[in-house]
Amino acid sequence: MKFLCVPCDSPMKLQSVGPPERGSLSVVYSCPECGYEMAMLTNAYETQVVQSLGVRIGAEVEADASSTTGGRCPFPAMIPGNEQQQPGDAGEPIPVRWTAAAEARLANIPAFVRPMARTGIERFARDRGALEVDEKILDAARDFFGM
Amino acid sequence: MKRYHDIVGDGGSKILEQVAEQRTRITDGLAGVRHLVAVGSGKGGVGKSTLTLHLAGALRARGLRIAILDADFNGPSQARMAGVQEALFVPGSHKVSLPRTKDGIAVFSMGSVIPESEALEFESAAHGESHTWRATREFALLGEILGSFEWGALDLLMFDLPPGAERTVQYADFFGPFDSAQGKPRVSFLLVTIPSQVARGVVARSVAALSKGPNRLLGYVENMSGYYCRDCNAIKPLFVSSEIPRLGIPCLGTVPFDPELARHCDGGMPLADLGETPVRRALDHVAQQLLESLI
Numbered sequence: 001m002k003f004l005c006v007p008c009d010s011p012m013k014l015q016s017v018g019p020p021e022r023g024s025l026s027v028v029y030s031c032p033e034c035g036y037e038m039a040m041l042t043n044a045y046e047t048q049v050v051q052s053l054g055v056r057i058g059a060e061v062e063a064d065a066s067s068t069t070g071g072r073c074p075f076p077a078m079i080p081g082n083e084q085q086q087p088g089d090a091g092e093p094i095p096v097r098w099t100a101a102a103e104a105r106l107a108n109i110p111a112f113v114r115p116m117a118r119t120g121i122e123r124f125a126r127d128r129g130a131l132e133v134d135e136k137i138l139d140a141a142r143d144f145f146g147m
Numbered sequence: 148m149k150r151y152h153d154i155v156g157d158g159g160s161k162i163l164e165q166v167a168e169q170r171t172r173i174t175d176g177l178a179g180v181r182h183l184v185a186v187g188s189g190k191g192g193v194g195k196s197t198l199t200l201h202l203a204g205a206l207r208a209r210g211l212r213i214a215i216l217d218a219d220f221n222g223p224s225q226a227r228m229a230g231v232q233e234a235l236f237v238p239g240s241h242k243v244s245l246p247r248t249k250d251g252i253a254v255f256s257m258g259s260v261i262p263e264s265e266a267l268e269f270e271s272a273a274h275g276e277s278h279t280w281r282a283t284r285e286f287a288l289l290g291e292i293l294g295s296f297e298w299g300a301l302d303l304l305m306f307d308l309p310p311g312a313e314r315t316v317q318y319a320d321f322f323g324p325f326d327s328a329q330g331k332p333r334v335s336f337l338l339v340t341i342p343s344q345v346a347r348g349v350v351a352r353s354v355a356a357l358s359k360g361p362n363r364l365l366g367y368v369e370n371m372s373g374y375y376c377r378d379c380n381a382i383k384p385l386f387v388s389s390e391i392p393r394l395g396i397p398c399l400g401t402v403p404f405d406p407e408l409a410r411h412c413d414g415g416m417p418l419a420d421l422g423e424t425p426v427r428r429a430l431d432h433v434a435q436q437l438l439e440s441l442i
Binding site for chain 1: 148149151154155156157158159160162165166169234235236237238239240241242243244245246247257260261269271272273274276279280281283284287288290291292295
């Protein structure tokens with residue numbers, strides 16, 4: 001989808017992605033010629049269809065992502081820099097830390113299966129008396145499962 | 148006034164470029180794979196998953212490098228049958244390692260990370276309207292899996308497709324009709340049926356749907372073609388059907404039903420443990436036919 005400023009006959013540029021609210025995204029575009037601004041407000045179905053493509057809206061734009069990282073954000077994959085899991089739920093077993101290097105490797109796992117993979121690796125670490133997942137633990141898991 | 152194609156880019160999000168990047172990741176991820184074979188049917192319950200796993204086992208026994216991608220995300224069965232139900236997805240420095248069976252077949256199955264007591268769920272803003280987006284989301288996930296996991300150098304990557312004639316065609320569309328580098332269709336289809344008119348009728352629809360595009364249909368396998376009675380060491384009829392619709396594609400073989408094979412599947416035991424039986428010989432024959440049809 002593209003937007004055209006009719007008076008200027010100029011393509012509009014994406015400015016910001018507003019915080020998601022009840023299934024709707026507010027995506028603001030402006031005309032580089034006259035500065036006119038408009039917002040595209042998606043309904044939940046439109047939002048979901050785009051999300052289902054596995055793409056991000058506003059990938060090049062530093063959207064106000066920090067305001068969208070609340071616990072119930074339904075668009076975690078769509079807002080740049082917002083792929084991290086939320087902190088562990090209450091009642092979880094002993095927390096396991098992740099080193100930055102191990103966390104970086106975890107990011108290679110598709111976002112959808114990442115939480116399950118994280119849980120499994122933490123269980124693997126705990127079973128071996130480790131409270132930190134580092135690259136050694138990841139390598140040990142690879143060896144253990146004959147990978 | 149400018150029209151859509153007069154404007155370069157989409158003003159910021161680069162959605163099309165992101166989709167193109169996804170495709171590139173898939174192509175790069177599969178660069179070392181010689182053959183992609185999708186095992187489908189259209190009909191459910193005909194033994195696609197069982198045949199996929201045991202054909203993979205028979206090919207592996209020939210020394211080939213094999214992986215299975217259980218594309219039935221909603222009803223994954225390969226994790227249990229291949230004995231990788233408790234395996235982890237472990238990230239490497241670039242790609243994610245795949246669990247392997249005892250005989251060295253790499254397996255991706257949602258069943259490794261989602262317990263059988265749970266259904267596959269996607270977060271959604273459009274609550275209660277999954278028919279509008281679910282298939283798109285599942286194919287996007289398939290793309291992520293193909294691009295993220297370490298397929299490496301393989302002779303065959305076998306896809307265990309979900310049921311549904313339309314899904315079979317969607318897979319053909321997803322991979323694209325033609326691999327310009329190899330000069331042939333990117334993915335080849337092997338269909339599975341059983342000797343009943345109902346199943347044959349549904350599979351015939353899949354054949355018709357796939358034949359509309361430039362898809363490569365290797366042939367079909369008739370599964371549950373009689374059952375193997377261990378007591379009398381003979382194949383006995385399982386279905387009585389006089390007029391079975393013809394499929395118009397090569398038959399790569401018939402495989403009898405064997406309760407012992409079903410027990411092996413439930414227990415995640417490899418084909419090699421089955422012993423020398425008519426069923427194992429039948430699977431071996433189909434594997435050989437499959438290999439020859441790929442050349």
